[in-house]
Amino acid sequence: MGVALDMQKWIGAQREPAWLGVRRREAGTAEADLELPRWDRTDISGLDLAALRAPGGRIQVHLPPQAAQAGVVAGEVSTLGPEHQEVAAAEFGRLVPVATGKLEARNAALGRVVLVLVPPGVALEQPIELVYELPSDPGAQLHTRTLVLLGRGAEARLLQRTLGGTTRTRGQALASAVVEARVGDGAQLQFMELQSWADGVYAFGQRTAEVGRDARVHWLLAELGGGLVRSGTRSVLGAIGGGALSQVVFFASGAQHLDLLATMVHQGQRTDGLMLAKGVVSGHGRSVYRGTSEILRGAKGCNSQQKENMLHLSPHARSDAIPALFIKENEVQAGHAATTGKLDEEQLFYLASRGLPRREAERLVVQGFFAPLLERIPVPAVREALVDLVDRKIDGEA
Amino acid sequence: MAEGLALEIDNLQVAVEGKQILRGVTLRVGPGEVHAVMGPNGSGKSTMANTLAGHPRYEVTGGDVRLGGESILSLGADERARAGLFLAFQYPVEVPGVKVASFINAALKARGRTLPFVQFRKLLLEKIALLEWDEAVAARYLNEGFSGGERKRNEILQMAMLEPRIAIMDETDSGLDVDSIKIVSRGVNSLRGPNMGVLIITHYERILRYIEPDFVHVMFEGRLVRSGGPELVSEIEKRGYDWIRDEVAAGLGGQ
Numbered sequence: 001m002g003v004a005l006d007m008q009k010w011i012g013a014q015r016e017p018a019w020l021g022v023r024r025r026e027a028g029t030a031e032a033d034l035e036l037p038r039w040d041r042t043d044i045s046g047l048d049l050a051a052l053r054a055p056g057g058r059i060q061v062h063l064p065p066q067a068a069q070a071g072v073v074a075g076e077v078s079t080l081g082p083e084h085q086e087v088a089a090a091e092f093g094r095l096v097p098v099a100t101g102k103l104e105a106r107n108a109a110l111g112r113v114v115l116v117l118v119p120p121g122v123a124l125e126q127p128i129e130l131v132y133e134l135p136s137d138p139g140a141q142l143h144t145r146t147l148v149l150l151g152r153g154a155e156a157r158l159l160q161r162t163l164g165g166t167t168r169t170r171g172q173a174l175a176s177a178v179v180e181a182r183v184g185d186g187a188q189l190q191f192m193e194l195q196s197w198a199d200g201v202y203a204f205g206q207r208t209a210e211v212g213r214d215a216r217v218h219w220l221l222a223e224l225g226g227g228l229v230r231s232g233t234r235s236v237l238g239a240i241g242g243g244a245l246s247q248v249v250f251f252a253s254g255a256q257h258l259d260l261l262a263t264m265v266h267q268g269q270r271t272d273g274l275m276l277a278k279g280v281v282s283g284h285g286r287s288v289y290r291g292t293s294e295i296l297r298g299a300k301g302c303n304s305q306q307k308e309n310m311l312h313l314s315p316h317a318r319s320d321a322i323p324a325l326f327i328k329e330n331e332v333q334a335g336h337a338a339t340t341g342k343l344d345e346e347q348l349f350y351l352a353s354r355g356l357p358r359r360e361a362e363r364l365v366v367q368g369f370f371a372p373l374l375e376r377i378p379v380p381a382v383r384e385a386l387v388d389l390v391d392r393k394i395d396g397e398a
Numbered sequence: 399m400a401e402g403l404a405l406e407i408d409n410l411q412v413a414v415e416g417k418q419i420l421r422g423v424t425l426r427v428g429p430g431e432v433h434a435v436m437g438p439n440g441s442g443k444s445t446m447a448n449t450l451a452g453h454p455r456y457e458v459t460g461g462d463v464r465l466g467g468e469s470i471l472s473l474g475a476d477e478r479a480r481a482g483l484f485l486a487f488q489y490p491v492e493v494p495g496v497k498v499a500s501f502i503n504a505a506l507k508a509r510g511r512t513l514p515f516v517q518f519r520k521l522l523l524e525k526i527a528l529l530e531w532d533e534a535v536a537a538r539y540l541n542e543g544f545s546g547g548e549r550k551r552n553e554i555l556q557m558a559m560l561e562p563r564i565a566i567m568d569e570t571d572s573g574l575d576v577d578s579i580k581i582v583s584r585g586v587n588s589l590r591g592p593n594m595g596v597l598i599i600t601h602y603e604r605i606l607r608y609i610e611p612d613f614v615h616v617m618f619e620g621r622l623v624r625s626g627g628p629e630l631v632s633e634i635e636k637r638g639y640d641w642i643r644d645e646v647a648a649g650l651g652g653q
Contacts, residue, residue: 345454350491353451354505354556355479364504368495368539 004050007031007109016078019089020113027098027108034102041288041320042230042259046171047202055110057142057164058133064126072156073117074128077147080115088115091147095180095208095236103204107176111143116158120151120184127157127192127379134164134201138172148181150189152212157190159382163225165201170227173200179207183215185239190218194382196225196389199254205231213239213268220376223250223258224389232261232290237271237302246275249373252285252317253393259288262306266299266332275306278373280366281317282393292324293334303333310340311369313362363394404429404466404595405450405483405564411460412442412449419445421620422461427564430592434606434631435599437617438639443599444488446617447568450597451485452478465564480509482563486553486570492541498552499536502559509560525558529585547578554585565589566597571605583608603635618642 011024036044063074073080077088098108116128134142142164150156165173175197183189189209197203203226209217219233235244246262264273275291293304308321323336343365351361367390377383405427412420419442427433437443449456450463452475462469470478493501503518513521526533529551541549550570557565567586571579586596586609598609606614606628614631616624618639623646624630 344491346491347493349453349475350487351493351501352475353479353485353487354501354560355476355508356504357476357508358474360504360508361476364496364501365493368493371495371539 005052005054010054011109017085019085020077020092023089023092023098024109027105030099031102031105031109034099034105037101037103039230039259042228042257044202044228044230046228047174048171049174051139051172052141052174053139055112055141055143056135057140058131059112059114059144060129060131061114062129062131064124064128066126067124067128070122070124071119072122072124072128073115075115077113077115084115084117087117087149088113088147091149091180091182092145093180095182095210096178096206103176104178104206107143107145107178107204110141111145111176111178114144114146116146116148118150118154118156121153122151123155124157127159130158130160132160132162132175132177134173134175134197136164136166136198138166138169138200140165141174143176143178145178145180148179148189148191150181150183150187152184153186154184155188157378158192159379160191160193161196162193162203163196165198167198167200170200171202173198174202176204177207178205179209181207181209181217183209183211183217185212185215187212187215188218189216190220192220192377192382193222194386195221195223195229195231197229198225199227199256201226203229203231205229206234207232208234208236209244210236210238211242211244214241215239216243216245219244219246219248219262220373221248222386222389223248223260224386224393226256226258228257230259232263234263234265235273236265237268237273237299239268241270242268243272244274247373247376248277248289249370250277250279250287250289251282251390251393252279252287252319253282253396255284257286259290261290261292263292263294264304266293266295266302266304268299268302270301271299272302273304276373277308278370279308279319280311280313280369281319282313283317284314285317287319288322289320290322290324291336293326295325295327295329295332295334297328299329300331302329305333305335307336308338309369310338311366312340312342313366359394363391366390366394405597406464407450407461408463409461410446410449410458410463412445413457413459414445414455418459419620420449423617423620423622425615425622427595427597429563429595430590431613432590432596432598432609432611433613433615434611435597435615435617435622436601436603436631436634439601441617442620443601443617444568447485447488447566447599450566451475451483476508484557484560484562484565486550486557486565486567488569488572490541490549490553492539494539494542496540497537498540498555501540502556505556505560522559525555528558528588529555530581531555546573547575550574550578550582551585554582558585558589562594564595564597566599568599569601570598571600571602579605580608603631606631616642618646
């Protein structure tokens with residue numbers, strides 16, 4: 001094992017805006033003092049922080065030409081001009097504070113920071129694409145923090161692809177992806193993520209959106225990769241009429257452990273939150289899905305709903321759905337529904353009776369299970385990539 | 399085996415959950431022949447259909463089934479289908495998220511028949527038109543939200559696309575109004591030809607007014623107790639099934 005990374009030394013060697021160095025050093029100090037979190041049902045004690053080298057990996061930001069013309073800014077803050085530093089500094093750590101836990105602090109201390117600014121009134125059809133790729137050898141770590149600001153009435157789509165990492169040893173590669181998004185009044189953000197970390201990677205994701213008056217955030221996430229994943233979205237509906245839709249598809253195969261969270265915080269009146277999750281578990285895969293509605297005082301007339309559907313392909317796989325409701329206001333609506341099922345033998349017989357071998361029939365049923373969500377992905381190449389990933393996971397169980 | 403003999407059912411005996419349902423059924427369906435198996439509820443008709451298709455719930459306790467001279471009893475449902483057997487289900491199940499077109503395409507691929515997209519599309523639209531249906535059905539999820547009539551039409555659409563050697567139609571007419579029966583029957587009649595044998599399983603004679611069978615068999619208590627030509631249909635139409643029950647009780651039954 002190599003010498004453990006000297007975090008403060010690494011921070012001192014970065015060439016980047018001064019404010020970021022200051023924030024990194026604070027976060028690095030906090031990280032050293034904090035313990036790894038202990039979560040119910042998800043044990044990350046297998047994460048070997050001492051095995052991790054200095055951060056590395058590839059970050060790509062693709063801005064559609066139309067977006068640049070409209071004044072949209074997207075890029076790593078270290079590459080952006082001084083005029084963008086103030087806003088980046090103000091947003092950094094605002095929605096996902098750096099000292100809430102060891103992993104958040106590590107993300108702030110070592111993370112690459114990407115800023116996406118969409119000016120008021122600008123509506124983008126083409127998605128802005130962010131690619132975060134972890135090197136494929138053990139000891140790699142990559143942390144990213146994506147700061148998103150949509151001005152009043154703006155409309156934008158972001159597609160974040162998180163991938164790469166080692167398939168060999170578990171717990172000796174670490175990835176974390178933080179998103180802090182401010183969705184201005186009347187604005188609409190669609191945030192898509194296709195998560196396909198390799199199966200040796202421990203991965204953490206925390207995405208928070210603050211949704212303005214009559215604004216909307218739509219999370220559309222596919223959590224397919226990683227050895228152990230703890231990943232969530234949090235939608236803070238603080239203003240009147242704000243809305244959030246969280247759609248998650250996930251697939252825990254082999255020995256994967258996925259712990260996924262969706263949280264809606266209702267503060268504003270008539271806010272609307274809907275959390276939909278569809279998951280498949282196979283092999284010895286394990287999933288935990290935690291949907292939480294927090295309805296605070298003042299959120300009169302809000303509606304918070306959640307629905308989970310699980311499909312089990314193996315008797316050794318396990319899934320837990322843990323819905324939670326915290327209600328501190330009257331005149332609100334909140335609800336929860338969940339189903340868990342196995343593959344339906346009558347469906348499989350029907351498909352077999354047309355000549356499809358068992359595995360092919362299972363593949364169709366599983367793809368069909370995900371289809372209503374996948375069909376909402378507006379980029380055909382991404383949709384196809386996702387279908388391929390799901391196919392490969394089904395084949396992996398052969 | 400006689401050259402080209404499509405389906406031979408030989409003294410077939412079947413049990414479901416330990417209860418004997420078929421007690422020795424023998425039937426030969428030659429290429430291009432249309433046979434009807436009629437019988438009252440509970441006589442074993444659907445058991446026969448599902449057993450032929452290879453449903454795992456049905457246990458063959460004796461006899462044999464051959465397709466093109468080869469026994470198919472050791473084959474799984476998918477292998478039987480690829481060998482040319484097709485079952486139009488009495489209750490086609492929903493498969494959410496799987497589009498009709500992609501399902502049929504997958505079934506063709508499983509048979510080693512991969513058509514270029516444009517050609518597949520053209521063929522599919524032709525067959526949809528044959529069934530007087532809206533082409534939007536191609537993009538709908540398999541049987542999800544389909545009416546009873548649409549489900550049966552969808553079975554015939556699949557049959558038309560997959561071109562089986564032997565098509566078994568299990569109570570295709572049940573729950574259909576006359577117009578739907580006519581449409582479905584026209585579809586089946588257009589597929590009739592020297593390459594396909596058809597076995598129509600039905601309680602009622604209605605569908606046989608539109609798809610005229612060459613041979614008619616009556617099933618009762620797990621056996622075929624009468625076999626004849628189309629005239630048997632009119633006899634059942636006139637007299638129902640009770641006379642057969644009486645004859646069997648009097649010991650006049652048998653094959």
